[in-house]
Amino acid sequence: MNITQKESNGILEMGLSGRLDAASSDFFYNAVAANIREGRQKIRVDASGLEYLSSAGLRSLLRSHRELSGVGGSFAIIRASDFVVKTLSMSGFDSLLALETDAEKQAEESPAEEGGAKVRHEEGIRLELYELDADASMEAQLCGGWKSWTAPEEGMTARVPLGSDCVALGIGAPGEDYASVREGLGDFLAAAGCAAWMPPGDSGTPDYLVQEGRFTPEVIALSAIRGSGEFSHLLRFQPEKEGAVLSLHALAAKTLAATKRTSTAFTALVEVGGLVGVSTIRSPGLIADGKAAEFPSVRDWLSFTGERVHEGALALLVGFVDASGSAANAAFLPEPPSTKGVRLHVHAAVFPFHPLANGIINMAESVAQLFSGAEPLALLHLVEDDRPTVGLGCSTFVRGAVWISGVNFTKGTNS
Amino acid sequence: MLEIRNITKTFFPGTVNEVRALRGVTLTIEDGCFAAIIGTNGSGKSTLLNAVAGTFLPDEGSVFIDGTDITHWPEHKRARLVGRVFQNPFAGTAAEMTIAENIAIAMKRGKSRGVGQALSRSVRDEIADKVRALNMGLENRLDNPIGTLSGGQRQALTLLMATWVRPKLLLLDEHTAALDPKSAAQVAALTSEIIARDKLTVLMVTHSMQQAVQMPGRVVMMHAGNVVEDYAGERKKGLRIADLMRAFDRVRRRDLFDAAVANIVVPQYA
Structure with missing residues (x-):
């Protein structure tokens, strides 16, 4: 399992490649937790390189989602391959998949808000x-x-x-x-x-x-x-x-x-x-x-x-x-x-x-x-x-x- | 049962290496009580055990077992009353003698040993029975030199020998510390079993918080040659590893709080 990260417009994209399973789910979750701690709270997971997703992996995705919701951040899976989409929808977690709605696109395009700071x-x-x-x-x-x-x-x-x-x-x-x-x-x-x-x-x-x-x-x-x-x-x-x-x-x-x-x-x-x-x-x-x-x-x-x-x-x-x-x-x-x-x-x-x-x-x-x-x-x-x-x-x-x-x-x- | 009264011991007095290992320790262990001593390195816990065993004579203070003042008894004389298991599995047994021979010596602890045949048929049977109870398969190896056994096996046998003749007091000096985790757990379980069965009075030095919390009925914490905590009765029952960690932390913080710190923090505490 490999994770690459790139950040643009206040959104962090984490690219996963390999298997997200019991052996790698902690590694992935810890990487997410470290990002949250450091204030990167809008996270997209690029799942195009994902070869396998087990229940342990699924759980780490859900946990990441929950943690980010808790701090008013956002979490979504993008560029999911067919089997990832299938796995998520069969287990009822397809809400984690990003539907690139207009609102989100807009949010992505607007620069990080500073609210007059x-x-x-x-x-x-x-x-x-x-x-x-x-x-x-x-x-x-x-x-x-x-x-x-x-x-x-x-x-x-x-x-x-x-x-x-x-x-x-x-x-x-x-x-x-x-x-x-x-x-x-x-x-x-x-x-x-x-x-x-x-x-x-x-x-x-x-x-x-x-x-x-x-x-x-x-x-x-x-x-x-x-x-x-x-x-x-x-x-x-x-x-x-x-x-x-x-x-x-x-x-x-x-x-x-x-x-x-x-x-x-x-x-x-x-x-x-x-x-x-x-x-x-x-x-x-x-x-x-x-x-x-x-x-x-x-x-x-x-x-x-x-x-x-x-x-x-x-x-x-x-x-x-x-x-x-x-x-x-x-x-x-x-x-x-x-x-x-x-x-x-x-x-x-x-x-x-x-x-x-x-x-x-x-x-x-x-x-x-x-x-x-x-x-x-x-x-x-x-x-x-x-x-x-x-x-x-x-x-x-x-x-x-x-x-x-x-x-x-x-x-x-x-x- | 065991009464330690105000014992002090300073090693290398008057030199740069002077160590005030015991600074007036008073401790009473009741009959049938299993007490563990814990403490940081250099806190004096092994020194206290050695003072009871008679490895050296204390500078001040006295040691009583069953009301008898044994302060000036030499080590070998105390061995009549005291069984010991050491940290080093190679101590406490004679490596080149067989299992049976080692045990035959232990069987006569406190009695005159004479020059008759030590290992009669019936004695061998008795030995085999007790060794079989260890469940280590050693009953078939009674004629093997004890030096050919593993550390865990030797510690188990040493424990058996130290308690063969019921000692007034059993001293355990980190007796599982040099063993691999599995053997350590085995020897610890055997220790608890023998102590409970024979209702022994025990003083055990340990580094393992887990052992201190699980095994004994009383936990004494030492620091810098003094007893700083004594968990007995109800207080011991509720004791958890986290409590011991906190107690250690408290003691360490107290050490770090010197006069210079006091000068700085006292005016800032309003």
Whole structure:
């Protein structure tokens, strides 16, 4: 089995020659999956060189079709020889055969739509910036009165609803009252009514809640940022050169540039290049004195990734960026060692990879789809590691979608 | 049953090659308990087994079997109480002696061996019966030198010899690690069978997560000369390979989290 590929007008033609059977179907499907991952989502299979098609081969064609439909792409078989047509129609799958209708021809002839995006090429990365609603902005409440690494008290906590109208991150846990969550507080993030948090302890896997019917996820938080409002921009990026990635700090800078504001909120679905972060392994509710932040006891409270992790996975990011210099925001937005006055607080929930549709996609729908599929694998508070020589730097991303908005921070009330 | 109290062992102390192999290990294995020790290379798991077997004397701490302090017993004296199977299939048996002769020696473990005839007719029959139970066809080869057998066959015989006279404690030191996958599975199955039948108290070092999850009733994880996890009872019942992987990951991450990292990440954790 041989596969040749050529691309024109945003349509990828995969020429198959030889046998598509149990021995080659995985090879073919993996080639399709790699194309989808890389954003080539209109695929035609040239079957003129196909000598044999077994049920395993048929299944890989169907799977490709399903996967592409899932991301709003298209998949069709062209130039099928008689026996391929016969096999497909006898098994009832002749819908996979392209009927070269006028509509499709037209679609093929029109150049790849960019929907009014500003396209830029930087350091091997193609960036598309879409304006969703120029006037949109967010209000973000800084909730909870806890100062990191100090012994918390009940009066410092805030009750933070995580409905579909907000994006949020912080340290907290779902529960009735502070007493019930004190031992289980961990990092959380929420977007579009889907909340994930990392319970401390052995399990090492995040838990999650999804808004459904009258149920709205809610956490008791020591500290949280909750943003509500609409996104003004969508940034899509993907590599043009192999190995090109967008760093977290570059991404933060792009949110500021896109909105021309000094403070921004963003939510992103990104393929991970490598994440560098920490997560809580012991509830901060149990901190009794200032010693928790000291080495080596800090290792009982915090776990550091120690290397760049989750390459190739899909991460949901919720982040807030502040370059205003406001002292009031400082407690909620730490400053990485190398960003020169740009403070940021970003949490990442990691999921198994699945491809995203190209162009403008809806944040709420994409996040809901993510949570209805596989379960989260990890949840991290992203940090920068600037140790000389051995430092891991900051997290990097290969491709994805970033929804951005300017934001006004205000102090929230405690519960 | 087996009680290890605060054992430390440092190899090559005071030199550049100093290795603090055991850093105060305390572990109690109850009577009839089958416990596995897992850990990364250099975590001290084989050293701990050797400390129990008496290969060396610990720097500090003590070892008790059935309430008897055996800390200062030499290795050969401990062999009365302890059966052992090694990783190397060539260890534990005498290659040039026949299967029957090897077993005849094992049959008298802990007893005086004297100079009488070791292999009477009835002894040979007894040996043939037990060897037949291995289902390896070795009962017809009792007079062949044991060195002519495959690694898997030798490990199976070593296991049989180590448990012929019921040991107070059986030590298994990665005894399937040097075998091909099929032989390893065979020897593992035989191990489980013998342990269950004779209700032995066992300490097994293994590299195989699958063995650790499937075979024993308790799993002890070691790292850098310490016990870092102990899965027993209900916690062991729910144990999956993924849990062990995560535990290893946790331990490794903790190692990578040094003072320099703490200086950088603590201020960034708000």
